[in-house]
Amino acid sequence: xxxxxxxxxxxxxxxxxxxxxxxxxxxxxxxxxxxxxxxxxxxxxxxxxxxxxxxxxxxxxxxxxxxxxxxxxxxxxxxxxxxxxxxxxxxxxxxxxxxxxxxxxxxxxxxxxxxxxxxxxxxxxxxxxxxxxxxxxxxxxxxxxxxxxxxxxxxxxxxxxxxxxxxxxxxxxxxxxxxxxxxxxxxxxxxxxxxxxxxxxxxxxxxxxxxxxxxxxxxxxxxxxxxxxxxxxxxxxxxxxxxxxxxxxxxxxxxxxxxxxxxxxxxxxxxxxxxxxxxxxxxxxxxxxxxxxxxxxxxxxxxxxxxxxxxxxxxxxxxxxxxxxxxxxxxxxxxxxxxxx
Ligand code: NAD
Ligand code: DAU
Numbered sequence: 229x230x231x232x233x234x235x236x237x238x239x240x241x242x243x244x245x246x247x248x249x250x251x252x253x254x255x256x257x258x259x260x261x262x263x264x265x266x267x268x269x270x271x272x273x274x275x276x277x278x279x280x281x282x283x284x285x286x287x288x289x290x291x292x293x294x295x296x297x298x299x300x301x302x303x304x305x306x307x308x309x310x311x312x313x314x315x316x317x318x319x320x321x322x323x324x325x326x327x328x329x330x331x332x333x334x335x336x337x338x339x340x341x342x343x344x345x346x347x348x349x350x351x352x353x354x355x356x357x358x359x360x361x362x363x364x365x366x367x368x369x370x371x372x373x374x375x376x377x378x379x380x381x382x383x384x385x386x387x388x389x390x391x392x393x394x395x396x397x398x399x400x401x402x403x404x405x406x407x408x409x410x411x412x413x414x415x416x417x418x419x420x421x422x423x424x425x426x427x428x429x430x431x432x433x434x435x436x437x438x439x440x441x442x443x444x445x446x447x448x449x450x451x452x453x454x455x456x457x458x459x460x461x462x463x464x465x466x467x468x469x470x471x472x473x474x475x476x477x478x479x480x481x482x483x484x485x486x487x488x489x490x491x492x493x494x495x496x497x498x499x500x501x502x503x504x505x506x507x508x509x510x511x512x513x514x515x516x517x518x519x520x521x522x523x524x525x526x527x528x529x530x531x532x533x534x535x536x537x538x539x540x541x542x543x544x545x546x547x548x549x550x551x552x553x554x555x556x557x558x559x560x561x562x563x564x565x566x567x568x569x
Contacts, residue, residue, distance in 0.1 A: 229278060231255040231299045232460075233348070235286050235334070236307035238266035240415040241353065241449055245305060248453040250276055257299050259292070260308065261285045261326075264560050265416040267552065286330035292337045296346060303349040303460050306334060309384075312418050313357075314566030316380035317510055327383035328390075335394045342400065350402040351460050354388050356445065356472065356516045357381035358406060364443075367519040370406070370468045377511045388468070395466040403463040405456060407471040408518055411538065412449030413545040417553060418561040420444075420479065421539075424486050425546045426553050431498035434487075435564070438508035440480025443515040447473040448533035458529040472518035473531045489540050495547070509566055 232249055236242040237258030246269065249256045255278040260266055262283055273279055284291045286308045296304070308330060310316065310323045331352070338350060359368045360375030374389075376382040394400040409420075417426040424434050455471040463469060477485070483503060490497050523529045546553065 229253065229255045231257060231301040233257045233259055233295065233299065233301045233304040234307060235259045235304065236309060238262055238269065238281070239307060239311070240265070240412075241410055241452060242307040243267060243269050243414045244412060244449045245307065245453045245456060246279065247273060248450070248457065250278060252457065254278070256280070257282060257295065257301065259284050259286065259295060263310075265311065265418075267414055287325065287333050289333055289337055292334065293340065296337065296341055296348065300346060301348045303351055304334070305351045305353065305456060305460070306331065307353045310380070312565070313378045313380045314418070314509060316378050316383070317566035318568045320379035320383075323379050323383040327380075328386045331387035332390055335390060335400060338400050339394065339398050342398065347401060349460065349465075350391070350400065351456055351463070352387065352391055352402060352404045353456065354404050354406045354468075355381065355384050356406050356408045356470070356518050357513065358385040358388060359516070361513045362515050362517045364515060367517040368470070369519040370470055370522055377513050392466070401465050403459050403465065404468040405459055405471045406468060406518070407452055407455070408445035408447050408473065408516060410447055410449045410452050412542055413549070414552070415449075416561065417556065418565070420482070421486070421542065422546065423561065424483050425543055428486070428490055428497055428501045429546070429550070429553070431500045433500060433502055433504040434483055435504050435506040436479055436483060437506060437512060439505055440483065440503075441478055441514075442512060443476045443478050443517070444482075445472050445474070445476045445517055446482075446535055447471065447531055448535075448538040451531040451533050454532075455523060455529050458523070458527050462527045469523050469527070470518040470520050471523060472520045473535070474518075474520065475535050476515070476517055477535075485536070485539065486543065489543055493543070506564070507567060
């Protein structure tokens with residue numbers, strides 16, 4: 229059975245990717261520090277014979293080296309990261325620790341192991357935020373310059389630069405994906421979509437930064453997982469690939485869509501669950517938008533899930549998995565973050 233390591237496999241995208249790879253009959257080793265944003269996955273997966281969870285920080289070189297030596301995986305999908313922009317404004321240090329130093333440590337481990345003829349392919353999951361604000365009407369391709377705005381996106385950009393330097397200097401095998409905003413099951417409710425769903429379920433108001441005119445491109449997490457698997461199978465070493473849907477929405481329109489779906493499903497909406505315009509995020513990027521021609525033309529991948537249907541399924545998932553939200557301590561996401569400047 230082919231083995232794959234997923235770092236951050238207990239997070240939102242990671243747990244969906246673990247599921248995806250197990251369905252493809254891989255043996256998956258999940259290396260995760262189990263921070264606040266991690267989840268325990270379904271019992272069904274935890275009991276699988278082809279799944280192993282190892283609690284570890286990607287900064288721990290000795291542990292990483294031993295894990296890679298022991299399992300000799302075909303590939304490492306690196307999803308271990310600090311991921312919330314607002315948190316990065318309050319506490320940038322954690323973002324440098326994991327996203328920069330952690331990626332550096334992973335690369336150093338791979339450099340050391342390459343000399344011992346152990347050379348798994350690294351698929352590193354980066355973000356469209358490295359490109360910074362994109363003007364209305366434009367979409368960025370992979371050659372666009374890096375202009376990160378937040379400590380989060382700067383830490384992700386740093387990791388991408390380090391990876392490219394290790395490919396060129398040491399011949400490490402690595403591919404980077406730059407993906408847009410994901411939505412789907414298991415997302416921690418500090419992020420826009422699960423936060424709005426959770427607030428409606430709990431009869432709370434729906435805080436929108438500024439006037440909600442900022443625009444994001446949305447992809448279903450399942451489409452993202454398929455894109456990552458395509459990169460593992462067909463991606464060219466040393467290259468970056470944009471992964472997106474081409475589907476942009478202003479935040480205000482997205483929240484209205486969520487409310488509309490609740491109404492169409494005859495779900496109760498408390499009179500308290502109204503849109504509330506709140507103070508803007510400092511340094512808030514206005515718009516991200518990707519050109520995904522490279523993935524579509526060179527690797528024959530394209531997203532399949534229609535946004536409205538994917539959003540409806542996501543709302544249903546949160547309704548059917550209320551214990552996922554119950555287990556999360558409210559203090560971890562209900563207070564406004566990212567205003568400390
Ligand atoms: P998440 O916050 O839900 O999960 C991150 C996981 O990483 C958690 O399980 C956490 O415990 C683990 N982790 C954190 N620090 C670690 C460390 N030092 N060592 C080992 N594990 C550690 O994040 P996510 O939304 O699933 O994002 C996964 C990756 O995808 C990140 O690299 C993120 O930058 C990228 N990304 C996310 C999105 C999105 O919309 N969520 C979009 C594009 C790219
Ligand atoms: O673009 C990819 C990125 O998408 C990933 O790299 C990040 O890890 C991921 O967190 C996400 O970043 P965003 O900042 O776009 O996601 P967030 O859900 O925090 O915010 C989405 C938009 O909604 C953004 O314009 C801010 C706004 N927002 C967010 C929250 C949490 C609100 O208006 N109200 C809110 O309560």
